[in-house]
Structures are given as structure tokens and as C-alpha cells.
Amino acid sequence: MAQPSAKYLGVKSGVADWLREGRWKFGQAIPSEPVLAHRFGVSVGTVRRAVDELVAENILVRQQGRGTFVASHTRDYLFNVFFRIVNKDGQKERSTPRLLSFRRVAADRTTAAALRIAHGAPVYRIRNLIMLRRTAVAFDDIRLPERLFPGLTEYALSQRETTVYGVLQQRYGVNVLWAEELVSAVIAGGSLRTLLDLTRPSAVLKVQRTAYTYRDVPIDFRYRFVSTAHHGYQIFLGRH
Amino acid sequence: MAQPSAKYLGVKSGVADWLREGRWKFGQAIPSEPVLAHRFGVSVGTVRRAVDELVAENILVRQQGRGTFVASHTRDYLFNVFFRIVNKDGQKERSTPRLLSFRRVAADRTTAAALRIAHGAPVYRIRNLIMLRRTAVAFDDIRLPERLFPGLTEYALSQRETTVYGVLQQRYGVNVLWAEELVSAVIAGGSLRTLLDLTRPSAVLKVQRTAYTYRDVPIDFRYRFVSTAHHGYQIFLGRH
DNA sequence: TTCGATTTGTTCGTATGTATT
DNA sequence: TAATACATACGAACAAATCGA
Numbered sequence A, B: 001m002a003q004p005s006a007k008y009l010g011v012k013s014g015v016a017d018w019l020r021e022g023r024w025k026f027g028q029a030i031p032s033e034p035v036l037a038h039r040f041g042v043s044v045g046t047v048r049r050a051v052d053e054l055v056a057e058n059i060l061v062r063q064q065g066r067g068t069f070v071a072s073h074t075r076d077y078l079f080n081v082f083f084r085i086v087n088k089d090g091q092k093e094r095s096t097p098r099l100l101s102f103r104r105v106a107a108d109r110t111t112a113a114a115l116r117i118a119h120g121a122p123v124y125r126i127r128n129l130i131m132l133r134r135t136a137v138a139f140d141d142i143r144l145p146e147r148l149f150p151g152l153t154e155y156a157l158s159q160r161e162t163t164v165y166g167v168l169q170q171r172y173g174v175n176v177l178w179a180e181e182l183v184s185a186v187i188a189g190g191s192l193r194t195l196l197d198l199t200r201p202s203a204v205l206k207v208q209r210t211a212y213t214y215r216d217v218p219i220d221f222r223y224r225f226v227s228t229a230h231h232g233y234q235i236f237l238g239r240h
Numbered sequence C: 001t002t003c004g005a006t007t008t009g010t011t012c013g014t015a016t017g018t019a020t021t
Numbered sequence D: 001t002a003a004t005a006c007a008t009a010c011g012a013a014c015a016a017a018t019c020g021a
Helices: A007-020 A033-040 A044-056 A075-082 A109-115 A154-158 A164-172 A190-195 B007-020 B033-040 B044-056 B075-082 B109-115 B154-158 B164-172 B190-195
Strands: A060-063 A067-070 A085-087 A096-106 A122-132 A135-145 A178-187 A203-212 A218-227 A231-237 B060-063 B067-070 B085-087 B096-106 B122-132 B135-145 B178-187 B203-212 B218-227 B231-237
Touching: A007 A033, A007 A044, A033 A044, A044 A060, A075 A164, A085 A122, A096 A154, A109 A135, A109 A218, A135 A164, A135 A190, A154 A164, A164 A218, A178 B178, A203 B203, A218 A231, B007 B033, B007 B044, B033 B044, B044 B060, B075 B164, B085 B122, B096 B154, B109 B135, B109 B218, B135 B164, B135 B190, B154 B164, B164 B218, B218 B231
Parallel strands: none
Antiparallel strands: A060 A067, A085 A231, A096 A122, A122 A135, A135 A218, A178 A203, A178 B203, A178 B231, A203 A218, A203 B178, A231 B178, B060 B067, B085 B231, B096 B122, B122 B135, B135 B218, B178 B203, B203 B218
16 A cells, blocks of 8 residues: 555545545535544645645635635636637626527437447437627537436526536536637538528637546537627636 | 735745746756745745745746756647647647748737737737648737847747747747637638638638736737638647 | 634644655 | 755644634
8 A cells, every 4th residue: 555655645536536426515515624634644734735736626625714615616617717708808798598409319420439428329419599798699519428417408408597517517416627629710601690690601610619527527518609700719828 | 015915925926026037047947945945034835835836837847856947848838838720630730830021010009908018119020821731721920029029030030940939938038928819710811811722712710819928928919810621729628 | 792613824843755966 | 875955744833714602
């Protein structure tokens, strides 16, 4: 057992294991640092170091005087991290979704590869319009693997007060941690032009996203088409 | 002066100031932790905390047994962080630049605002083609403030073995730490179509970038137009 | 409102381990 | 081998925020 590895790493993976097992729910407090220290047989400083890293990875949240909590990704957090559409001034605006359709379909080859499931395995397909100031700015075509989210209903999505990711967190305890996107430019075709209210043939962004949870398990594969007539897609490189 | 703020933050900004002033060159070692502790009148642990954060921000690099060094951003690092064009498989390819023009001009309003300089202040304007496998994939229109990079020449840029950012680092000791981009989709017009070898009117990405060095000082404002017929723009959200 | 207990935040000092020169 | 530098770990003390009695 006496690996030549640091104790704080042991504490970190121990706590991470508990989190993955769902030992505490989102927003709940984990044991205090002295308690964890005693439980792992290390000093408080060592626990702090482990918790420091989990906080840096957005897995835990500290609050002085209260405790340390399982990161509950609020609507604000999800909005800040995963919603990148801004207006020409670089400002974000509150968006409201409009659910267009919800179906259970078989995964095509691309979807299956991205979600690492079998070709033909069942996925939910969700089509969504993103409205900013009553105009449609983006169109989403989302695939979620059924195996991870059994029993997801159109009702749950239409009634939501949060993002799709918020629903996955609240109903299934699955947290989206990061995502990879591949952006290209295309000329909007017929149905897309109708959806986005484009009077003339226009260039739009085509964003292909795969989102991941703990252990880099993919949970969301989607296309998003963004009209950039009055908006843009904001990116940060090299942290911030 | 006795702000209710932590000492380690004082050490951190003190060291960051030294770096911005160019007190040490890239790759050089900064004073050891005990020396810094003595100089700032704090304990070694406090210095470590400050250095920890600067390391996390890619500003310093530690090496056990050797010392702590000013991060020297290699071509590989700059390529990985700031070059986001990938092929349809999501793989990056080595790119070669082709310098089209180099001029000294007055900053227009947009450039001046982005670079936080006076309207009309001198800037270098660099036009650049990015070649991947002998085909032009992107066109750059770059503005750098002359005040920060006096005496920059076309020769220095054309002879470079690295990126533009590499030149700024090597010749002026200025490190690009992060950048903000605003991406939109446009239909390529006449001259752009010629440059990018587009036979038909095509949608291309228009990337507007502002890059920053220490203390969030802007040093590069550019437009990049990317042909996404055979390539895409890769983005990561929420760390990686 | 006040007070005390609890919890995280900051700082210090010390000791030991490991990598480099 | 010895000196130097960073890495890890421990323990202690006090500050600041929170919460309930």
C-alpha cells in the first residue's frame, strides 16, 4: 500500500470516490476538515491540500464558517461556463428555451461514437430554440443517452426552470464538468432559415458539442446553430 | 497600507509586478522561496501559496531541486493553447505562416479601444496567411501597439521560426497569457475569397481576438478568417 | 443582541523527503 | 558527497464568517 505517492492524493481520490458513489447530494456539506483528517489519519493541512484541488476542479465549494459542499452547479454557473452566446458588445443576455420536439430514437454512427455507445442504442433527441429578446438566436439538436437518463420525459424538459444540464443534475445526479466543441461556418439551409427567422441566405455558426461528467464519460452530444447577425460566440483561451 | 487582505496576495502581486517589469527573462530562475520569504518578510509557506497561484496561471514553472522559473512559452505551448484550427477528425496539423504585408498605421477606433491606446496611435498591421498542407486555411489581420514593440520589422517576422507571440516573447520579453475571442460567421467577400482559394461564395468563421499579458494589458488585436470547408475551430469549456 | 461553538482562511515554524547540481 | 531547492507533512495559533442558544 505504501505507494511512493503523496498522502493528499489518497485523500483526494478517496473523497472523489465518495462523491462519485453519490454519498452526498449536490449542495450538501461533506464532513469538516478535522473530521476528514481524523478519518484518513492525516493532518488537517493534508486534507486542506486535497480539498483545495477538488475545489479548483469545481467539484467542491468552500464557504468560510459554514463548511465544504458538493458543487451544485447553479443556473448561473452553467450559464457562465457553457453558454457562450453574447451580443455585439460582448455582453450576455438572459435566454429562454423553446422546446420544439422530444423523441426517443436510435443513435446514428456519429452520435454513437461521440457518446461511446453502440450504434443504434437508444438516445433522446431534443430540438430546442434559444430565444434572446423574443428572437430566435440559436437552434439546438441534442442527443442524450437513454441508459444514463432513464425515464426522461418531455414534460420534465418543458417545465424546467433551468438548463438541460440543470435537469440532468437535479433528476439524475449527473454533473456536467467540461465540454469540447468544434465550430464551423455554414450557410443556413431551408428549415434552419425558417427556424432562425433569416430572410436571406446567411452564414451561421455550426457548433458540435460533446459534454462530459466525472471520469470523462460523455453525456451530451449536440449540434447548435447560431445566428451571428446580432450576436457572437465568446471564447477564452489560456484560462481566465 | 494594512489592507484587510492576505499577505500571500501581496507577495503574488509583488512577484507579478517584477515579471511585468521584465526583471527576469523567460526561462530564468526567480529567487528561491526562502530568499523571497525573507525579502517580503513572510514565511516560506506564504511564499509557496503565492507561487502556487502563479504556477496555476502558467506564469511560473517549478522544478524540484532546481528552482522556480519564468514560464517560457514554447512553440508547442503557444500552438496548443492559442491555435484552435483542427481538421475534421479533431486533429491539429502543423501550420506555416505566409507574411502578406507589414505596415505601420494609425489605430482605428475599434483597435484603439481593444488595445486601450489613443485613437490614431501607431500600431503595426500585419497580414498573414495560415497554410495547412499547402492550402490557405485562414487569413490574419493583426494589430500590435508600436509603443510596446518598438522597432518591430518585417524582416523579424518573415524570418521567424515561431509564432508571432513567440517573436514578442523573444524580442520584447512580453508573454501572452490569455485571450478573448468573439466568433461569428460571415460570407466571404471578394478579396477574402481570393486569399482563401474559395471558388464559390462560402461561409467562413470571423474570429476577433484580443490577447493579454500580465495584469491584463492587451497586446494583440486581430481578425482571423477561417475557412471551415475542411477544418473546424476547437474549443474547450469548463477546463481541460 | 450577545455569546460561544463550529468551520474555513491565513500564517507561522519545523521536520523530513526528493531531485538537482 | 555536500549544498541547494522544491515537495510533502505536521502542528499550532489566530482571524473571519456562520449559526444557534
